[in-house]
Amino acid sequence: MSDYKAVVIGGSAGSFAVVLKMLSKLRPDFELPIIICMHRLKHIRSGLAENLDIKSSMKVVEPYDKERIEKGKVYLAPSNYHMFVEFDGTISLSIEDMNNQSRPSIDYTLSSAAASYREKCLGIILTGANKDGAKGLKDIADKKGFTIVQDPKTAEVDTMPKSALKIMQPDLILSPDGITDFLNNLK
Amino acid sequence: MDFKQFLASFKIKTGYDFCDYSDNSISRRLDKISAESKLSFEQMLDKVMTDETFKNKVIDEITVNTTELFRDPTMWISLYKTLYQQLPKSATITFWHIGCSRGLEVYSNLIMMHLLGNLDRCRAIGTDLNSRVLEIGRKGEYSYRFNLYFKDNFNAVMAGCGLDAKFEDYFDIDESQDKMKVKPFLLEKPKFIEQNLVQDKAPFAYKVDVVFFRNVMIYFNDKLQNKIMSMVCSKMYDGAALILGKQESLTSQMMTRFTKTGQYYQKKVLL
Numbered sequence: 001m002s003d004y005k006a007v008v009i010g011g012s013a014g015s016f017a018v019v020l021k022m023l024s025k026l027r028p029d030f031e032l033p034i035i036i037c038m039h040r041l042k043h044i045r046s047g048l049a050e051n052l053d054i055k056s057s058m059k060v061v062e063p064y065d066k067e068r069i070e071k072g073k074v075y076l077a078p079s080n081y082h083m084f085v086e087f088d089g090t091i092s093l094s095i096e097d098m099n100n101q102s103r104p105s106i107d108y109t110l111s112s113a114a115a116s117y118r119e120k121c122l123g124i125i126l127t128g129a130n131k132d133g134a135k136g137l138k139d140i141a142d143k144k145g146f147t148i149v150q151d152p153k154t155a156e157v158d159t160m161p162k163s164a165l166k167i168m169q170p171d172l173i174l175s176p177d178g179i180t181d182f183l184n185n186l187k
Numbered sequence: 188m189d190f191k192q193f194l195a196s197f198k199i200k201t202g203y204d205f206c207d208y209s210d211n212s213i214s215r216r217l218d219k220i221s222a223e224s225k226l227s228f229e230q231m232l233d234k235v236m237t238d239e240t241f242k243n244k245v246i247d248e249i250t251v252n253t254t255e256l257f258r259d260p261t262m263w264i265s266l267y268k269t270l271y272q273q274l275p276k277s278a279t280i281t282f283w284h285i286g287c288s289r290g291l292e293v294y295s296n297l298i299m300m301h302l303l304g305n306l307d308r309c310r311a312i313g314t315d316l317n318s319r320v321l322e323i324g325r326k327g328e329y330s331y332r333f334n335l336y337f338k339d340n341f342n343a344v345m346a347g348c349g350l351d352a353k354f355e356d357y358f359d360i361d362e363s364q365d366k367m368k369v370k371p372f373l374l375e376k377p378k379f380i381e382q383n384l385v386q387d388k389a390p391f392a393y394k395v396d397v398v399f400f401r402n403v404m405i406y407f408n409d410k411l412q413n414k415i416m417s418m419v420c421s422k423m424y425d426g427a428a429l430i431l432g433k434q435e436s437l438t439s440q441m442m443t444r445f446t447k448t449g450q451y452y453q454k455k456v457l458l
Contacts (some may be wrong), residue, residue, distance in 0.1 A: 059377075062437050063434065064434050065405040065432075065434055065435050065436075066209075066405075066409075078433065078434050080258070081261070081433075081434060082410065084211060084212070084215075086209075086210075086211045087210070092209060092212055092405065092436050093212060093402075093405050094212060094251060095251060095253045095402045095405075095406060096216075096251040096253060096405070097251075097253065112211065112215075153213065158422060180369075
């Protein structure tokens with residue numbers, strides 16, 4: 001795990017179930033921070049972090065602005081805010097305009113993580129019905145970070161993984177279980 | 188030229204001081220303007236001096252102008268059940284909305300005051316750096332279709348508070364023109380005043396009971412947060428309420444002057 005500073009995950013339609021299962025199966029001593037940006041339906045504004053927290057051995061939080069990113073914690077983009085990784089290892093939030101019709105925007109989270117962590121960033125794009133996130137994952141790959149795309153065949157909606165595959169070549173294309181195994185086997 | 192040098196020159200040339208905005212946030216937005224206009228920072232500075240429209244565009248991009256009616260309904264419901272039940276019973280109640288943009292939070296609060304029977308003794312002030320968004324707030328006229336979710340927020344708050352009110356009680360809707368306009372009895376209440384938080388004192392003489400300061404300080408570094416919060420704090424009555432954004436908190440230095448009560452902060456009474 002020393003090769004990476006954080007895991008950054010983006011997903012939209014269908015991704016909540018995937019993330020829930022992944023977090024529940026991660027080994028208890030998984031120590032990299034996990035930074036997640038998921039689109040959510042506008043009327044479901046709370047409870048997401050609480051639901052993930054119950055199933056996860058890691059602490060799941062919706063971070064406050066300027067909160068320090070710590071090992072062994074999961075950071076979930078709060079509803080209606082963009083979430084960025086800053087150079088000083090903190091989270092910052094913004095309510096600026098939507099990007100790809102989305103707030104939070106996965107591109108924003110992933111691109112900022114790419115800029116801050118460079119080759120020590122591990123980026124994952126999951127199922128989703130929007131192209132948001134494709135450019136962000138490409139930014140991670142361009143900075144020599146490690147990239148994984150959920151196998152479109154296993155995706156509830158394959159627009160998001162396919163959009164990523166259209167503009168970049170990830171290091172791995174895996175099923176949700178494959179992604180979990182990969183994370184659990186990180187040295 | 189890096190973004191810090193750009194901001195230093197921009198301050199000298201225009202009087203707008205963004206030097207203590209948080210680094211990543213402002214450099215990201217400046218990069219965006221640079222990419223979209225296909226200009227370097229040097230070229231942008233030259234253009235700012237000769238092209239008023241471009242200068243305004245830079246300011247619009249740097250200052251985030253997002254605002255929505257009843258943003259974060261759970262917070263409004265919580266305020267209704269707590270703070271709003273404890274407001275002064277007779278005297279004037281003064282609200283200050285800092286960074287109010289197009290004024291939708293100002294009108295959200297006034298709707299609640301109307302429902303509580305407090306509208307007549309309310310004083311509402313909205314301040315913002317950007318005179319163009321303030322003008323929209325004064326007019327109280329917004330696109331309808333693009334903002335249909337205002338209605339969802341409104342209905343969620345009314346349901347959560349157990350209040351019986353309709354969106355149309357407060358807005359005149361003209362679907363053919365794609366417009367909704369705040370009704371005159373609300374529109375006449377607030378004062379919208381330009382204020383540059385970094386440089387200016389509060390642009391009014393009285394003290395305030397409630398400060399809405401949501402999702403503004405997220406763009407400032409700690410040093411600037413402390414400076415501005417000291418100014419804000421000095422305009423608040425003892426025991427007055429401060430409401431921040433859902434994911435915001437006070438710096439440790441400022442926290443010594445407030446007590447957190449549910450969704451809001453209360454200014455400590457100094458003995």
